[in-house]
Amino acid sequence: MKLTGAEILCDALTRLGVHEIFGYPGGAILPVYDALGKSKLHHVLVRHEQGATHMADGYARASGGVGVAMATSGPGATNMVTGIATAMLDSSPVVCVTGQVSSKVLGSDAFQEIDITGITMPITKHNVVVTRAEDVARTIREAFVIAKSGRPGPVLVDITKDAQQATAEFDWNACAPNLPPKRIRNNHDQAEFDRAVELLNTAKRPVVLAGHGIMVSGAMPAFEQFIRAGNYPVAMTLLGIGCFPAKDPLNLGMMGMHGEAWVNHAIQEADLLIAVGMRFDDRVTGDLRTYAKNARKIHIEIDRAEINKNVKVDAALVGDAREALENLTPHIQTRDHSAWIRHINELKGDSAVRDIQSLPDTGHLYAAHVINDLWKETHGEAIVVTDVGQHQMWEAQYYHHNRPRTLITSGGLGTMGFALPAGIGAKFAKPDSEVWVVVGDGGFQMTMSELATIVQEKINLKIAIINNGYLGMVRQWQEFFYAKRYVATPLVAPDFVALANAFGIRAERITTRAEVSPGIRAARDAAETVLLDFRVEQEDSVYPMVPAGASLHDMIRRPHNPLVETASDT
Amino acid sequence: MQTLVAYVENKPGVLNRVASLARRLAINIDSLTVGPTENEEIARMTVVAHTDERGAHRLEASLEKLVDVLLAENISNRALLERDLALIKVAADQQNRPHLMELIKVFRARVVDVAPESLIIEVSGTVDKIDGLLEVLRPFGVLEMARTGRIAMTRGSDLLQPPLSETESTALEPAGSSRK
Numbered sequence: 108m109k110l111t112g113a114e115i116l117c118d119a120l121t122r123l124g125v126h127e128i129f130g131y132p133g134g135a136i137l138p139v140y141d142a143l144g145k146s147k148l149h150h151v152l153v154r155h156e157q158g159a160t161h162m163a164d165g166y167a168r169a170s171g172g173v174g175v176a177m178a179t180s181g182p183g184a185t186n187m188v189t190g191i192a193t194a195m196l197d198s199s200p201v202v203c204v205t206g207q208v209s210s211k212v213l214g215s216d217a218f219q220e221i222d223i224t225g226i227t228m229p230i231t232k233h234n235v236v237v238t239r240a241e242d243v244a245r246t247i248r249e250a251f252v253i254a255k256s257g258r259p260g261p262v263l264v265d266i267t268k269d270a271q272q273a274t275a276e277f278d279w280n281a282c283a284p285n286l287p288p289k290r291i292r293n294n295h296d297q298a299e300f301d302r303a304v305e306l307l308n309t310a311k312r313p314v315v316l317a318g319h320g321i322m323v324s325g326a327m328p329a330f331e332q333f334i335r336a337g338n339y340p341v342a343m344t345l346l347g348i349g350c351f352p353a354k355d356p357l358n359l360g361m362m363g364m365h366g367e368a369w370v371n372h373a374i375q376e377a378d379l380l381i382a383v384g385m386r387f388d389d390r391v392t393g394d395l396r397t398y399a400k401n402a403r404k405i406h407i408e409i410d411r412a413e414i415n416k417n418v419k420v421d422a423a424l425v426g427d428a429r430e431a432l433e434n435l436t437p438h439i440q441t442r443d444h445s446a447w448i449r450h451i452n453e454l455k456g457d458s459a460v461r462d463i464q465s466l467p468d469t470g471h472l473y474a475a476h477v478i479n480d481l482w483k484e485t486h487g488e489a490i491v492v493t494d495v496g497q498h499q500m501w502e503a504q505y506y507h508h509n510r511p512r513t514l515i516t517s518g519g520l521g522t523m524g525f526a527l528p529a530g531i532g533a534k535f536a537k538p539d540s541e542v543w544v545v546v547g548d549g550g551f552q553m554t555m556s557e558l559a560t561i562v563q564e565k566i567n568l569k570i571a572i573i574n575n576g577y578l579g580m581v582r583q584w585q586e587f588f589y590a591k592r593y594v595a596t597p598l599v600a601p602d603f604v605a606l607a608n609a610f611g612i613r614a615e616r617i618t619t620r621a622e623v624s625p626g627i628r629a630a631r632d633a634a635e636t637v638l639l640d641f642r643v644e645q646e647d648s649v650y651p652m653v654p655a656g657a658s659l660h661d662m663i664r665r666p667h668n669p670l671v672e673t674a675s676d677t
Numbered sequence: 678m679q680t681l682v683a684y685v686e687n688k689p690g691v692l693n694r695v696a697s698l699a700r701r702l703a704i705n706i707d708s709l710t711v712g713p714t715e716n717e718e719i720a721r722m723t724v725v726a727h728t729d730e731r732g733a734h735r736l737e738a739s740l741e742k743l744v745d746v747l748l749a750e751n752i753s754n755r756a757l758l759e760r761d762l763a764l765i766k767v768a769a770d771q772q773n774r775p776h777l778m779e780l781i782k783v784f785r786a787r788v789v790d791v792a793p794e795s796l797i798i799e800v801s802g803t804v805d806k807i808d809g810l811l812e813v814l815r816p817f818g819v820l821e822m823a824r825t826g827r828i829a830m831t832r833g834s835d836l837l838q839p840p841l842s843e844t845e846s847t848a849l850e851p852a853g854s855s856r857k
Contacts, residue, residue, distance in 0.1 A: 233744045287686050290741070290748040290840040299721060385679035414836060415731060484735050 108278070111140035112240030113271040116204070118560035119244045120148060122279060123251050126173050127535045129149055129162035131333070133179020135219060136206025136364035137558050138271035151535065151564055156183050158528035160261075161554070163201045168515045169490060169540075170201075173254050174532060181219030181488020184265070185226065188415045192230040196519025197346060198323060200254035201261040202247070210238040210267040224265050232260030238267045244282040251579030252284045257348040258410045259323060270630035273594045280570075295426070295434075295629065303405045303422035304438040307337060310403075312447045315339045316362065318347035319518075320384015320409060321580035322511045326429035328350070329410045330383065334431045336439040340448055342370045344385045344519045345503055353487070353507035359451065363391040364653045365500040368662055375660040377402045379530075384408065384428045388519070413568040441646045458651075464505070468620050472574045474498055476620055478505040478657075478672065481543065484627040489541040489569075490515065490533050493528035495552035496580040498573035500584035500649045502545050508616060524553030529568070531557060537593065541569070541631065548574040558610040561636050569630050570638040572603055575645045583648045587663065605637040614638040679706060679726050679733035679753045680829050686745040687713060694743055697707035702738055704728045708761075708826030710794035719747065719839050723828045743836040747839050756832040762801040762825040764789070765811065769796045777817060784810045795820060799811065 110118065114138055120128070128153045132140045145151050153159040156178040163174030178184055184205040194201040207213070208220040224234045233253045238247050243266065271429040307313070321330050327350055334341055334357055342362040351358050362374060374380065380402045385391070392398045394563050395417060404420040406413075407428055414423045416635040424431045451529045463475045481489075487507050492515040493499045493561050499516055515533055517525040530544035551572050561568055582596040607614035616641055617626045630637035650665035690710060699706050706729040714721050719831065726736060726830045740749035769777050781788060786800035801808055802825060810851045811819065832839055 224690075228697050232742075258742075287745060287747055288840045313831075409736075410742070412735055412742060414733060414734075414738070 108276070109274045110277045111142065112237075112243045112266065113138040114145075114272070115240060115243045115277050116266070116425075117142045117146040117245060118146060118277065119247045119279075120175065121146060124172065124249065126455065127161040127166065128175045128177050129153055129166070130177030131156050131159060131183055131533065133181075133183045133206065133219070134269050135180035135208055136177065136183070136271070137205075138268065139177070139206065139266070144501045147539040147553065148350055151179075151531075153528070154555065154559050157190050157524065158531075158557045158560065159522050159553055160187045160201060160203060161193065161202070161383070161522075161525050161528035162200045162532030162535070164190060164194045165515055165529030166536045167194075167199050167201055167532075168197075168529070169533035170536035171512065172536070173251055173550065174199075174201045176201060176205065179251065180208055180223070183219075184223040185221060188226065188230065189524075191227055191261045191263065193216070193517050193520045193522040195230045196277070196291075197517065198259045198319065199261065201257040202250045202254050202518075203261060204247075204386050205262040205263060205556070207236065207265045207267045209269040211269065213238075213267065213359065224263065226471060227263050231263050232380045234263035234265065235268070237270050240270050240273040243270060244277060244279070245274075245285060245291055247462070248282065249284040249286055249653055252286065256476065265510075268345065274594050275299065280326055283377070299422050299424060300434070300576060303424060303435065303505055306379055306405055306422060307381070307435065308441045311444070313337065313339050313379040313381060313429050313444060314359075314373050314402075315341045316344065316374075316380055316382040316385050317341050317347040318344045318383060318385025318405075318477070319350075320428050321350040322384075322500045323345060323426040324384065324409070326384070326427075326432055327511055328431045328670035329436070330431040333436045337437045338442040338444050339381065340373060340444070342366070344388070344391055345516060346504060347385060348514045349508040349511045352509040354509055355479070357448075359501050361542075364393070365504070365649050365651065367455075367504070368458045368651045369451055371452045371539070371651075371659045371662060372454050372480060373375045374402075375658075379403050379405070380405065381405045381523075382420075383432070386410075386413045386431045386623070389655075392417060393653045393657055397658040399659075410420075411586075430574060469617065470616060472620055472641065472643050473507050473647055474501050474575070474641070475647075476641060477571065477573060477623055477641045478502050478545070480623045481545070482506040484624055484631065485543070487539060488536060489543045491512070491532035491543045491545055492516070492526050492533050493544075494546040495521045495523045496547045496550060497575075497647075497649050498545055498547050498577070498579070498585065500580075501573075506598075511613065512665075523547075523550040526550060527554050528557050529559075530568055530570075531560060531564070534673065544568060544570045546570065546572055546573055547579060548576065548603075549578045550601075551600055552598075552600060555606070558607065558612060562611050566636065567634060568636045570636070572638065572640050573643055574600065574603065574640055575643050575647070576600070577645060579647075586646070586648065587652070588654065605638040612636050612638055614640065616640045618642045679728055679736075679751060680759065680827070681724040681726065681733060681737055681740070681749060681751050681753075682755070682829060682837055683722040683724065683740055684714070684747040685711075685716050685720050685722055686747070688745070690719070691745045691789065694745060695724070695740065698743065699724070699726065699736065700741055702732070702735060702739060704732055709826050709842040710826045712828070716838040716839065716841075723826070726775050726820060747835075749836060752829060752831055752837070755835060757829050758832060759803055759827050759829045760801055760835075761804050761807050761827050762799070763807050764823045765800065765814060765819060766795050767798060767800045767814050767818055768794060770794060773817060777814075780810075780813050825829065
């Protein structure tokens with residue numbers, strides 16, 4: 108069957124199981140859009156191409172599948188860069204299709220020509236230019252394989268306009284992926300494995316560090332069996348949240364810069380760390396020279412390049428997390444760590460006193476209250492998509508996730524503006540789930556144009572703006588480390604309620620604790636998108652905090668009387 | 678200094694990916710040579726990098742993550758043969774020419790071009806040998822020099838061959854973005 112390159116692309120995407128494409132049209136991708144109109148694919152028109160990539164990313168993270176974003180050449184493609192980098196740093200399988208000028212004028216600085224494969228080389232897992240219609244199907248199939256396999260990541264396919272327009276013979280069976288042959292490394296190193304087993308069975312104070320890789324590998328049941336077999340306390344990375352139920356007594360909570368104090372202390376006192384699908388990011392370790400000095404380390408990781416990158420480990424098991432855990436579990440003999448767990452629980456007691464949830468309601472509305480009430484009202488069952496900053500950390504601390512893929516957040520790149528578009532993508536992936544976008548007033552203003560996308564697509568999303576009138580996390584750093592010189596962090600925002608209304612979206616402003624739960628309930632009951640503008644304490648800070656470069660146990664703790672420390676509401 | 682060998686797809690852009698990767702990892706490349714292999718679809722690279730063993734591991738593992746890199750291996754700690762080739766144009770007049778010829782003989786280099794006021798010397802060998810020759814030529818006046826950079830090969834039965842068979846990864850195609 109003879110089809111144009113554009114038709115082949117749409118056909119191939121359909122066969123690969125794609126339902127939605129998030130994109131924005133333009134000259135160099137018009138043939139594909141013409142073919143899209145004749146296909147069964149649903150195109151979601153975004154308001155900025157960055158939004159398209161975040162939507163595809165949110166779609167991928169919520170569904171476990173591949174998200175697809177599309178843009179035209181030149182500015183369309185360059186607008187995708189931040190979203191691609193976000194997906195790269197968080198190992199999210201996204202396929203970006205960009206139009207490119209005709210192959211005959213490639214390299215001539217033609218109108219809207221840009222070397223997008225050159226630009227995205229360091230921020231994609233792979234990228235490729237397609238100049239012939241007959242290469243379209245195979246290339247897109249390969250892109251899906253690359254995006255999804257091993258450690259996932261974004262792949263960009265740049266298709267010249269003439270390749271979209273030309274016709275070629277299309278036979279699905281004849282265009283199977285044909286990637287370069289790779290050396291297959293025998294990852295099962297018996298010596299490393301034996302050492303890991305020995306470490307597991309001799310540890311007195313073990314802590315498991317659970318990362319995103321558990322979710323990527325689908326290792327949740329294997330992970331739980333492993334934890335039960337060894338009775339190990341579990342600390343979570345930000346992206347690991349959800350891979351092990353928060354309600355489980357062995358789940359300590361999040362580690363790292365804004366991790367719970369007892370979690371960080373447990374890591375520092377541990378004699379064995381078992382890191383699963385995580386990469387010892389600096390936000391997790393603090394100062395490497397003092398990080399878990401008494402602990403031996405086992406590292407289960409699919410990416411060989413992550414082994415010994417930041418933290419030197421004693422046993423490295425390179426490979427799929429599920430496989431590695433399934434192999435290890437039968438060898439676990441020691442499971443009595445009750446004294447150690449009791450000790451960690453004692454550490455916890457001290458923190459609970461300082462917790463903002465324990466403070467009486469004095470009329471001040473804290474972001475933590477909002478998140479905590481959101482958790483209660485949604486029974487911890489919602490998919491929460493956050494932006495980056497203080498609210499993101501409060502979400503991680505106060506919304507207790509019990510299921511995988513229910514917290515979607517930009518961890519590695521820390522991309523402000525991520526939440527709203529990623530939330531839209533998550534809603535498309537899980538149309539029957541309740542999806543909450545939790546976003547600061549700063550990040551929201553970066554991509555709020557996507558409100559129009561929500562309206563155009565008639566989707567039902569819940570948006571909670573944690574509005575403190577500051578770029579809160581940066582303000583917090585200025586408070587702690589720059590003598591409260593608040594340069595460029597006080598932030599003027601539009602009236603978000605009026606703004607939402609202007610888009611045709613229902614909205615409500617909430618200023619007191621008493622209004623929080625009713626407001627959330629009303630939003631949940633609505634069969635349409637609702638935006639809630641929570642006016643929270645302006646100068647609250649996220650505690651505890653490990654200052655950048657400090658030791659993990661060296662935390663700034665919440666003052667015992669924070670109300671004195673913070674400014675009054677306005 | 679660490680020496681790595683890589684087999685890569687012989688197609689445009691691959692050299693760029695390899696160089697870009699080293700730059701991203703903040704690893705300084707001392708020399709990088711690329712040449713065809715007996716299989717025209719595969720090229721072989723020798724990368725000599727200013728880094729320690731840990732950096733070399735990271736470079737090796739990261740290189741192998743590139744789709745177009747079939748194999749990458751740090752061979753620094755193995756028995757290996759390293760060769761560099763240089764063409765050196767040196768100033769030579771009637772007077773010092775015999776002296777120069779003498780030195781060239783000692784270094785087992787050869788003269789490949791003779792002009793009234795200069796010679797081109799071709800020399801191959803280890804980096805140390807070429808550096809040594811260069812040292813003694815310098816007083817005569819080195820006018821121009823071109824060096825290939827190192828190529829390396831492990832000795833004897835220690836074979837480093839490109840993988841040829843189809844891999845498991847090419848056989849697996851995910852179901853795509855399926856809704857659950």
